[in-house]
Each structure stands twice: as structure tokens, then as C-alpha cells.
Amino acid sequence: MELQSSPLLTDLYQLTMLDGYFEAGMEETAVFEFFVRKLPANRNFLMASGCEQLIDFLENLQFREDELQWLADSGRFRTGFIDYLAKLRFTGDVDAMPEGTLFFADEPILRVVAPLPQAQLIESRLINILHLQTMLASKAARCTLAAPKDSLLVDFGMRRAHGADAALYAARASYLAGFAGTATVYAGPAFGIPLYGTMAHSFIQAHDRETDAFETFARAQPNNVILLIDTYDTEAAAEKVVQLAPRLKADGIAIKGVRLDSGDLAEHARRVRKILDAGDLEEAVIFASGDLDEHKLAEFGAQSAPISGFGIGTRLDTSSDVPYLNCAYKLTEYAGQARRKRSEGKAMLPGRKQVFRCYDDSIMSGDIIALEGENPDGEPLLGPVLRGGERVGYAPTLAESRQHAARQLAMLPSSLRDLEPASYPVRISSALKDLTDAVDRFVAEQAVR
Amino acid sequence: MELQSSPLLTDLYQLTMLDGYFEAGMEETAVFEFFVRKLPANRNFLMASGCEQLIDFLENLQFREDELQWLADSGRFRTGFIDYLAKLRFTGDVDAMPEGTLFFADEPILRVVAPLPQAQLIESRLINILHLQTMLASKAARCTLAAPKDSLLVDFGMRRAHGADAALYAARASYLAGFAGTATVYAGPAFGIPLYGTMAHSFIQAHDRETDAFETFARAQPNNVILLIDTYDTEAAAEKVVQLAPRLKADGIAIKGVRLDSGDLAEHARRVRKILDAGDLEEAVIFASGDLDEHKLAEFGAQSAPISGFGIGTRLDTSSDVPYLNCAYKLTEYAGQARRKRSEGKAMLPGRKQVFRCYDDSIMSGDIIALEGENPDGEPLLGPVLRGGERVGYAPTLAESRQHAARQLAMLPSSLRDLEPASYPVRISSALKDLTDAVDRFVAEQAVR
The missing domain is CATH 3.20.20.70 (Aldolase class I)
Known part of the structure; x- marks a missing residue:
């Protein structure tokens, strides 16, 4: 079992949940987004990184014979489920901000659209990969x-x-x-x-x-x-x-x-x-x-x-002053319905989102988090990376991503370039606000259903 | 090239120094020790961990064909040196505290005695392995x-x-x-x-x-x-x-x-x-x-x-309150001569050392850092692990090391068990003090030689 690529490098609950989805036949399309909930006090911005390693992981996702055998021997899963895992591959879509892109709290930097079990299974390792490099690139920047x-x-x-x-x-x-x-x-x-x-x-x-x-x-x-x-x-x-x-x-x-x-x-x-x-x-x-x-x-x-x-x-x-980011990979839509949890202190935005960035004389002037398909002012930051599990378009070299990162840093407002804390305007589109309110009503009903 | 076992997972200077040793024919026996310079404010003790992964790395240390080729292609090294690396294996001795042992500032938890190039080459990865698990075990404890x-x-x-x-x-x-x-x-x-x-x-x-x-x-x-x-x-x-x-x-x-x-x-x-x-x-x-x-x-x-x-x-x-330890792996003896650097704020103890622990009614009462061969009161904590690159004695299972760790924690004085800062008496033997003074005189002469 190769540590880097093994699907067993995951949290056990991903497998027990998959078992639940399998037993219940829940395989409709899920949308998950990766974002950072709150910027640390010592970070005026973050830099997206790790997408290439994630894509490599997804393209090669597969349970090997020894891994399946270990799962079977664990006694936790039935044979039908093990057979199902043997055939599982990642066949979904991924959209992401290119590596080196700067981003802020609540902005999704990567979106996965895939059958629920696939999108769920990859959660732990996806966070593990994106969190590490994003934290490190942000410190290095x-x-x-x-x-x-x-x-x-x-x-x-x-x-x-x-x-x-x-x-x-x-x-x-x-x-x-x-x-x-x-x-x-x-x-x-x-x-x-x-x-x-x-x-x-x-x-x-x-x-x-x-x-x-x-x-x-x-x-x-x-x-x-x-x-x-x-x-x-x-x-x-x-x-x-x-x-x-x-x-x-x-x-x-x-x-x-x-x-x-x-x-x-x-x-x-x-x-x-x-x-x-x-x-x-x-x-x-x-x-x-x-x-x-x-x-x-x-x-x-x-x-x-x-x-x-x-x-x-x-x-x-070690990114010693900020050794972790408060990041998450959350279900925002399932079977066409927007989703949102409201666990205390951990609410998030529902639906499929896009981030639009506005500039003033080539300097970043503000972002809008909107629903995919909306068309506010600004440059959309998330773009297609995988479709049906296959790479679409051009895979940037590290040198090209490094140039992109340098251009991003050059567009940063001067207050954010300083080590002193400064903030950047990010607003939520009214359509996204409306959806959030609608989902909140649904969520409130859950308590009594 | 397999990341975990590759000798290229090292700092470049290990290879350029090795080149220097090779050119100068410096292959006499070196003694290096791994220790933590200072306990963080939030740690009353540390727990040694990672020795098994280190031993695995040392037993399998070898430059593979593709690694040698990459080094040759880099243009940094002459052919004779590449040939020398191809034959290099770890043939040295290692003594260590068993995993799960509690320890304090300046106490060596692992000693390497090997021809200088071998003991030098392994520095970066040795620290990388021991630092991570020791930091994590200490937080978990x-x-x-x-x-x-x-x-x-x-x-x-x-x-x-x-x-x-x-x-x-x-x-x-x-x-x-x-x-x-x-x-x-x-x-x-x-x-x-x-x-x-x-x-x-x-x-x-x-x-x-x-x-x-x-x-x-x-x-x-x-x-x-x-x-x-x-x-x-x-x-x-x-x-x-x-x-x-x-x-x-x-x-x-x-x-x-x-x-x-x-x-x-x-x-x-x-x-x-x-x-x-x-x-x-x-x-x-x-x-x-x-x-x-x-x-x-x-x-x-x-x-x-x-x-x-x-x-x-x-x-x-992430050991988030203490995301790194101030640890080091330092040359303490070469060709039979004790060594010590005195870089400002980073002095260390010379010679081959042993740590002796005293108990009072089964509770740890104080440690003595002494020279190997001294025989003060107390239980010696470092024991043989490798001799001539081969495992000696019994390799403990993780379950056995866990039992050892539990026994160690049970012997901790109650003040050190608390989360409030508390200290533990560690003294230096007089023979070690004398050696330190003698080496200091040598070191002071270096400035004018």
C-alpha cells in the first residue's frame, strides 16, 4: 500500500458513510466545495496551492487488491460493498482557482461535482493535500x-x-x-x-x-x-x-x-x-x-x-504562527437541492458558487461570491480542471503557476501587502443571499421533522 | 524515487559536505547526538518517538540508480564521488532511549557513532523523523x-x-x-x-x-x-x-x-x-x-x-501550540576528540553522553547527564539499537512501546503531570562539566588560529 496514493489514507467514517450510501442506493450528484472559514489574524490573504497533487490523486484513485483484502478482513463491511469499492473510480468534475491565486474567507477555491459516494470518499485526503500547500504558500508569500x-x-x-x-x-x-x-x-x-x-x-x-x-x-x-x-x-x-x-x-x-x-x-x-x-x-x-x-x-x-x-x-x-487553517470541504448541493448545515459557529454558504474579482487600475478592488451562472462584474476565478474524471485544458507547469502567483501578488492592494492586519472587501451576491435564506428555512424545519 | 526512503530527501549541504569529506579523505569515526535544546513553555516533559522509523530508514539507506543518475546530471559532483555514494551504506552504531521514554532539555535521546560521512549524510532525515513523532507524542501525552x-x-x-x-x-x-x-x-x-x-x-x-x-x-x-x-x-x-x-x-x-x-x-x-x-x-x-x-x-x-x-x-x-521543537543533531566527537560549537545562543555539550535517571518511591526524582562510562546513581536511559548497521537485541512492538510509555507517565512527578508549567531537576556530571570546559578552551583558540 503506497501511503501517498492509498484510498485508505482517509478517515474511517468516509468508508462507513459510503457503506450507508451504498446500502441506501444514494448515488445522485453531490456538490462539495473547499474553502477557508475565517482568515487567521496574521494573514491578510491566502494563496491557493496543492491542486496539481490533488488532481494526480483523483486521476489515480483506486482500491488495490491488498487494500480491499484488508477491508474485507476487518470485518466491518459486507462483500457486496467491497466489490463496489473495487470498481470505484473518480468520474466527477472539478473546478478550481489556478494555483498561486490569492483568495479570502468563505471563497470556494475548489469545487467537486460527482456521484455522492465519490465526492464523499475523497474528503479527508483532499483537505489534507490542499490545506498543507495552501497554508505553506500563504506563509511563503x-x-x-x-x-x-x-x-x-x-x-x-x-x-x-x-x-x-x-x-x-x-x-x-x-x-x-x-x-x-x-x-x-x-x-x-x-x-x-x-x-x-x-x-x-x-x-x-x-x-x-x-x-x-x-x-x-x-x-x-x-x-x-x-x-x-x-x-x-x-x-x-x-x-x-x-x-x-x-x-x-x-x-x-x-x-x-x-x-x-x-x-x-x-x-x-x-x-x-x-x-x-x-x-x-x-x-x-x-x-x-x-x-x-x-x-x-x-x-x-x-x-x-x-x-x-x-x-x-x-x-x-511549519507555518509556525498559523500551523493550520480553519478550512472545510462541505456539501453544498445534493440531487439538485442546495444544502447547508448550521452547527453552531460553523455555518456555510449553500449552492454551486463562483468567485468574481474586480480590479481598479490593475489592483484588486473587491470580490463577489455569487452563484454559478450569475454574471456580476469581475473576473471569474474558478475554472474547469476535470470533467468526467479527465483533465480538461492545459495543465500548468510549476514555473507557469509561479508566474501566475507573482502576477497575483503584484495586483494586491498595498495595505494587504503589509504584515499589519488589513481586510479586503468580499460581498455575497443577492441571489446567493436569497438561496441561503431559503435553505435556512428548510434547515430550521429539520429540527421538528 | 520513493520519497520516504530516498537519500535525496536531505539538505543539499549534506551532499556538498560529503563531497568535501570524500576529497579530503575524512572518514574517521564521528559521534552525533540528537537532543532538544530547550523545552517549550507549554511542555513539562517530552516523549521520545520515531526511533523505529529512523532505524528502518538507516537499515535501508542506499542511493538507487535513478538517484545517482540525477546527481551525476546535476553537474555538481565528480564521477568518483558518485561512485562512492553508490557504495555507501549505514554501518554505524545507534544507541537510543526506547520509544515512549520521557526526557528533558539537553538530554541526548539518540546517539550515532559512524564514519563521519555516514553520520553526516543522515542528519536532515533523522531530525525530520524524530522531531515529528517526538513533538506529536509529547502533545498526545x-x-x-x-x-x-x-x-x-x-x-x-x-x-x-x-x-x-x-x-x-x-x-x-x-x-x-x-x-x-x-x-x-x-x-x-x-x-x-x-x-x-x-x-x-x-x-x-x-x-x-x-x-x-x-x-x-x-x-x-x-x-x-x-x-x-x-x-x-x-x-x-x-x-x-x-x-x-x-x-x-x-x-x-x-x-x-x-x-x-x-x-x-x-x-x-x-x-x-x-x-x-x-x-x-x-x-x-x-x-x-x-x-x-x-x-x-x-x-x-x-x-x-x-x-x-x-x-x-x-x-x-499539528501540535498547534508548539508546532516545532528546538531540536538538533550535533557532532560531539570526531576522531576521538570531543567537539563543541559556540555559535551565539546555540552552545551544546561535547562528548559521548548517557542519561541517568533516579527515582524516589517509583517516581522520577532527577536526571544526570554524564559521559558514557561514568557510573553515577540512576538508571541509564540510552541503550544499544544498531551495531555495525545491524539491529541488536529485540525490536519492541508498538503495543510494547505503548506499555512502556504508560509506565513512564505513571512515574512522572505530579507537578509535571499538570498543564501548569513545572520543572524537573537535570544536572550535568562533574566529568562532563570538566570536558565542556576543556573543549571551550580549544574552541576559544580557534578564533585566533
């Missing part, structure tokens, strides 16, 4: 916006990401949101993301002399000489770099830069910059890492710290 | 301790866990720490963890009448009748359950319980309990879910809410 102009941002967070998947998709989501690349090697073969990396403190410590460590590294990796200088004494190490440079230069090896990983990074950078400049290493750049996030990046910019590249690690890969 | 006595705790968090393996290992880590089971089906075949699950709101909404939904479900899953009653009006739904019960009973189907997922759970539970009791359903249990964590669990206990089971989701699976 804040870093992109907050970083000093023209600086190079690199994802350094693999080790403390929540597992293998989170590490890989943090690399992908941050690249989508404008990072230059990642330290995570696997993201190279998997997605063609540019890789960055130098050395760790252990490399320095394993040598008896710091200078020997620098020289060993430079001779082994002559095209990649960025030296980590904070293991013992940052400024003293910068002096050693200056002394080493002519010897390497004689052999055609240039020192590209140095990395700082501890202490007051801006202050060290200023001192190290002076040492490098005085030592004829004006071309060598300063790269910084260590507990960085969008707030630290903004500070470096405000202080004009002489740092040209940043490795952003744990706080990015 | 707090829930186990805070929950009302004899209540059933179930992991419900798959959907918002950070990806596929975060979901799977949240199920494993929470089961280790005392949960009864998980909703994540894959954890059944993968680890034999008991599964729990009922129905979602969409199941109710897909039916025209709530009662029909209850009945459909009960007839399809007659051994698993726990009905979700908060979709429209919780108490009204409880009345419907009471009305439905005799009809199901006539067909031999018993209603096991109901689930609440929104609103003031304790208050709803009290009202629902009355309705069920008055309706001859005294045996039916009340299960609660929705934004739960250890603090909410403690409140339910304090209020004596009539709830006997809890689904703990997002806050558990």
Missing part, C-alpha cells in the same frame, strides 16, 4: 512580500517540517510563492526546483582548524564556495576568509560568499561586510539564516542590513 | 494526562495534519502516548492501531430527513451506531434518536452513542444525557469532538461533563 528588494529567498526547513511530505511540499509551495529555491534535494528531481546549500557547523568542527575546513570545502565544491563563519567567532572567521581568498584565487576558485547563522545577524553582517570589502572581497555576498520569518525579513530591510540572501527554515515549513 | 479518567481518546486530525506522513505518524504517536486509536484507516494496516469513526455532517445533509440519515447509517453499520446529532439542532436530534431506538432494537440494532461536534459541548452533553436517559438509552455514550486539546479535556473533567469519548483533531496533529 508573506516572506516574499516582506523581504528586502532583490534578495534571494531559499527554503531551509526540511528537518523540522512535519514529515517527508511537508518537507517536499514546503519546497514546492515556497517556490510557487516566489522563493528562489530550496535546500531540499528531492525537490530537484520531483519538481525541477533550483537547489541551494553550503555546509553545516559539523563540517567546520570536524576539522582541527577552521581555515582548513574552508579550504577543503572550496576545493571540493569550487563553484559553490559559500562559507559558514559563525561556528566560533564570526568576525575572526571573516578575517580567515580574507586571508584564504588569494590562495584559492591563484587556483581559479572564487569565494562567492559567507553565511551567518546566529547572533545579531544585521550587526554581524555590517561588520563582516567591512572586513570582506577591506579584504578585496567586495563581490562576496552575505547569506543569513537562523530562526527567520517574514517579520525578521522586514526588519533587515528596514535596517538596510547588507545581506543579499536568506535561508528561511522552521517557521516557514 | 499531555492529552492523555489531562483527559477525564477512563475516557476514550481518538486521533481525529488526519485532514489538517501536514501531509500524508504527518497524518499517519500522528496516529502512531498518539497511540503510543495512550490514545485508544485513530480515525485514520491507513494506520490500521500499517501499525495495527484500532480504528474509530462514525459519520460526517454531509451524511446527514444528503438525506431529506435527519431521522432517515440515522436509520440508513444504523442499518448499514449495525455494530457501529454512533450518530452525529449537531447538524441542525442538537437536542431535537437527541429526541429523534430516542424515537428511532425502539424500531432499531426490534431488528437487533443497538444505538451505541451520539457525537457532538459544535457549540458548548459540556452543556449540550448534559442536556443530551438527560434526553437519552429519559428515553431508555442509559447505555448510549456521548462522544465529543471539535477544536479539542488538553486544556479543553481538563475542563470537561473539572465540570464532570457526561462525555465518555473524545476525538482530538487538528490541535493534536
Whole structure:
């Protein structure tokens, strides 16, 4: 059973509900939408991501022999139901906002229209995929916006990401949101993301002399000489770099830069910059890492710290200030009837919806959540991705999605680009309001039926 | 390339450093230790977890043909180095605290002794594996301790866990720490963890009448009748359950319980309990879910809410209050020489260490971090796991590790069992202090060499 693609990577209740639908013969068309209920206080916008991995999952959805056998052996399900699962594939329609699109609370970013059992079964993994990358891309986009102009941002967070998947998709989501690349090697073969990396403190410590460590590294990796200088004494190490440079230069090896990983990074950078400049290493750049996030990046910019590249690690890969989004995948229509639950604090909008975005001089000026088929002002954001389980139209490359994300960020109102909280106008169309009221009357009747 | 086992799931600098070691012929024995630098404010202790997955990774560590080809094509490495990687296996020793062991800041929970390139290469993935499960088991252990006595705790968090393996290992880590089971089906075949699950709101909404939904479900899953009653009006739904019960009973189907997922759970539970009791359903249990964590669990206990089971989701699976630990895997010895870095704010203890634990009347009374070979009072916590890359001794089953974890929690001082911050005495042996001072003198000399 392959973890990534297994339909058993789901909540048990998806299977017990499917059993119920199967027994009751409930296979009419259901509409589910994925949305975020409320933006976290620290997020002025979110960036949609993960759609490609979801589509891949849906296109290959199938119970394998060993999975069916395990279900049968569990004793929870009858043979007829297991046979039914064996034949189950995803044959539905999916509409979605392209990856890299910015969105706000209550706006559906993805809609599934499929026979009820299919649309239900995929819920847990669909949320698992879209939530992770959307959360990560949204965090990374804040870093992109907050970083000093023209600086190079690199994802350094693999080790403390929540597992293998989170590490890989943090690399992908941050690249989508404008990072230059990642330290995570696997993201190279998997997605063609540019890789960055130098050395760790252990490399320095394993040598008896710091200078020997620098020289060993430079001779082994002559095209990649960025030296980590904070293991013992940052400024003293910068002096050693200056002394080493002519010897390497004689052999055609240039020192590209140095990395700082501890202490007051801006202050060290200023001192190290002076040492490098005085030592004829004006071309060598300063790269910084260590507990960085969008707030630290903004500070470096405000202080004009002489740092040209940043490795952003744990706080990015875990989205540490917002480690989850209040997202949901909810039934909004079944068998042609709009649906809505009203569990306290968790109400949602019924029906098949579309999001329309208006612009003012190429800057986003407001969104309208409307019913599909309505035609208010603005650009519709959801577009067809799957029809009858098959991809329609063109699958964007990650590079293209990254360009789309950059264009989206360029259209963001300046108040929303800031790290300070700001809000964006999203209104509900009157037709959607009317439908919501009508469904509410139906829902109220449920209590007494 | 299989994500979980690929040696390319690493930071690029591990490979560039390896290249440096290869060019310089540095293959002497290195000692690395994994530890947490500082406990988060919200954690009085941590629980070690993830060792089995790490051992599996190490035993199978090998660069495959396509991985070597990708590295060669990247243009970053010479042929000799690629050939060297092709032959690389993990042949080192590992000592570790058994999974489920409780530990504190600066205490190594795992030690690797191996030729430097091997011990270095595994760093990123080793941290990635141990960090995730240790963080999750530690969060789950707090829930186990805070929950009302004899209540059933179930992991419900798959959907918002950070990806596929975060979901799977949240199920494993929470089961280790005392949960009864998980909703994540894959954890059944993968680890034999008991599964729990009922129905979602969409199941109710897909039916025209709530009662029909209850009945459909009960007839399809007659051994698993726990009905979700908060979709429209919780108490009204409880009345419907009471009305439905005799009809199901006539067909031999018993209603096991109901689930609440929104609103003031304790208050709803009290009202629902009355309705069920008055309706001859005294045996039916009340299960609660929705934004739960250890603090909410403690409140339910304090209020004596009539709830006997809890689904703990997002806050558990993302360890949302502490989404990362300040952990590290550091070189403490190379070629027989103790090592230590002193990067500002990130100093660590040199040498090969052991942790000794003392007890007072079967309650943990204090730990000593000492050098291996010292023999202070107390029980040594690290034991051999791999020798020469091969498993030594007995590999515990998850059930056995879970029993070990329960015994560990039973030995915790009462102040540390509380959710309020409390500390535990950990001291450094005088021999380790002396070694630290000696290495500091060496490190200070580095600045001027």
C-alpha cells in the first residue's frame, strides 16, 4: 500500500458513510466545495496551492487488491460493498482557482461535482493535500512580500517540517510563492526546483582548524564556495576568509560568499561586510539564516542590513504562527437541492458558487461570491480542471503557476501587502443571499421533522 | 524515487559536505547526538518517538540508480564521488532511549557513532523523523494526562495534519502516548492501531430527513451506531434518536452513542444525557469532538461533563501550540576528540553522553547527564539499537512501546503531570562539566588560529 496514493489514507467514517450510501442506493450528484472559514489574524490573504497533487490523486484513485483484502478482513463491511469499492473510480468534475491565486474567507477555491459516494470518499485526503500547500504558500508569500528588494529567498526547513511530505511540499509551495529555491534535494528531481546549500557547523568542527575546513570545502565544491563563519567567532572567521581568498584565487576558485547563522545577524553582517570589502572581497555576498520569518525579513530591510540572501527554515515549513487553517470541504448541493448545515459557529454558504474579482487600475478592488451562472462584474476565478474524471485544458507547469502567483501578488492592494492586519472587501451576491435564506428555512424545519 | 526512503530527501549541504569529506579523505569515526535544546513553555516533559522509523530508514539507506543518475546530471559532483555514494551504506552504531521514554532539555535521546560521512549524510532525515513523532507524542501525552479518567481518546486530525506522513505518524504517536486509536484507516494496516469513526455532517445533509440519515447509517453499520446529532439542532436530534431506538432494537440494532461536534459541548452533553436517559438509552455514550486539546479535556473533567469519548483533531496533529521543537543533531566527537560549537545562543555539550535517571518511591526524582562510562546513581536511559548497521537485541512492538510509555507517565512527578508549567531537576556530571570546559578552551583558540 503506497501511503501517498492509498484510498485508505482517509478517515474511517468516509468508508462507513459510503457503506450507508451504498446500502441506501444514494448515488445522485453531490456538490462539495473547499474553502477557508475565517482568515487567521496574521494573514491578510491566502494563496491557493496543492491542486496539481490533488488532481494526480483523483486521476489515480483506486482500491488495490491488498487494500480491499484488508477491508474485507476487518470485518466491518459486507462483500457486496467491497466489490463496489473495487470498481470505484473518480468520474466527477472539478473546478478550481489556478494555483498561486490569492483568495479570502468563505471563497470556494475548489469545487467537486460527482456521484455522492465519490465526492464523499475523497474528503479527508483532499483537505489534507490542499490545506498543507495552501497554508505553506500563504506563509511563503508573506516572506516574499516582506523581504528586502532583490534578495534571494531559499527554503531551509526540511528537518523540522512535519514529515517527508511537508518537507517536499514546503519546497514546492515556497517556490510557487516566489522563493528562489530550496535546500531540499528531492525537490530537484520531483519538481525541477533550483537547489541551494553550503555546509553545516559539523563540517567546520570536524576539522582541527577552521581555515582548513574552508579550504577543503572550496576545493571540493569550487563553484559553490559559500562559507559558514559563525561556528566560533564570526568576525575572526571573516578575517580567515580574507586571508584564504588569494590562495584559492591563484587556483581559479572564487569565494562567492559567507553565511551567518546566529547572533545579531544585521550587526554581524555590517561588520563582516567591512572586513570582506577591506579584504578585496567586495563581490562576496552575505547569506543569513537562523530562526527567520517574514517579520525578521522586514526588519533587515528596514535596517538596510547588507545581506543579499536568506535561508528561511522552521517557521516557514511549519507555518509556525498559523500551523493550520480553519478550512472545510462541505456539501453544498445534493440531487439538485442546495444544502447547508448550521452547527453552531460553523455555518456555510449553500449552492454551486463562483468567485468574481474586480480590479481598479490593475489592483484588486473587491470580490463577489455569487452563484454559478450569475454574471456580476469581475473576473471569474474558478475554472474547469476535470470533467468526467479527465483533465480538461492545459495543465500548468510549476514555473507557469509561479508566474501566475507573482502576477497575483503584484495586483494586491498595498495595505494587504503589509504584515499589519488589513481586510479586503468580499460581498455575497443577492441571489446567493436569497438561496441561503431559503435553505435556512428548510434547515430550521429539520429540527421538528 | 520513493520519497520516504530516498537519500535525496536531505539538505543539499549534506551532499556538498560529503563531497568535501570524500576529497579530503575524512572518514574517521564521528559521534552525533540528537537532543532538544530547550523545552517549550507549554511542555513539562517530552516523549521520545520515531526511533523505529529512523532505524528502518538507516537499515535501508542506499542511493538507487535513478538517484545517482540525477546527481551525476546535476553537474555538481565528480564521477568518483558518485561512485562512492553508490557504495555507501549505514554501518554505524545507534544507541537510543526506547520509544515512549520521557526526557528533558539537553538530554541526548539518540546517539550515532559512524564514519563521519555516514553520520553526516543522515542528519536532515533523522531530525525530520524524530522531531515529528517526538513533538506529536509529547502533545498526545499531555492529552492523555489531562483527559477525564477512563475516557476514550481518538486521533481525529488526519485532514489538517501536514501531509500524508504527518497524518499517519500522528496516529502512531498518539497511540503510543495512550490514545485508544485513530480515525485514520491507513494506520490500521500499517501499525495495527484500532480504528474509530462514525459519520460526517454531509451524511446527514444528503438525506431529506435527519431521522432517515440515522436509520440508513444504523442499518448499514449495525455494530457501529454512533450518530452525529449537531447538524441542525442538537437536542431535537437527541429526541429523534430516542424515537428511532425502539424500531432499531426490534431488528437487533443497538444505538451505541451520539457525537457532538459544535457549540458548548459540556452543556449540550448534559442536556443530551438527560434526553437519552429519559428515553431508555442509559447505555448510549456521548462522544465529543471539535477544536479539542488538553486544556479543553481538563475542563470537561473539572465540570464532570457526561462525555465518555473524545476525538482530538487538528490541535493534536499539528501540535498547534508548539508546532516545532528546538531540536538538533550535533557532532560531539570526531576522531576521538570531543567537539563543541559556540555559535551565539546555540552552545551544546561535547562528548559521548548517557542519561541517568533516579527515582524516589517509583517516581522520577532527577536526571544526570554524564559521559558514557561514568557510573553515577540512576538508571541509564540510552541503550544499544544498531551495531555495525545491524539491529541488536529485540525490536519492541508498538503495543510494547505503548506499555512502556504508560509506565513512564505513571512515574512522572505530579507537578509535571499538570498543564501548569513545572520543572524537573537535570544536572550535568562533574566529568562532563570538566570536558565542556576543556573543549571551550580549544574552541576559544580557534578564533585566533
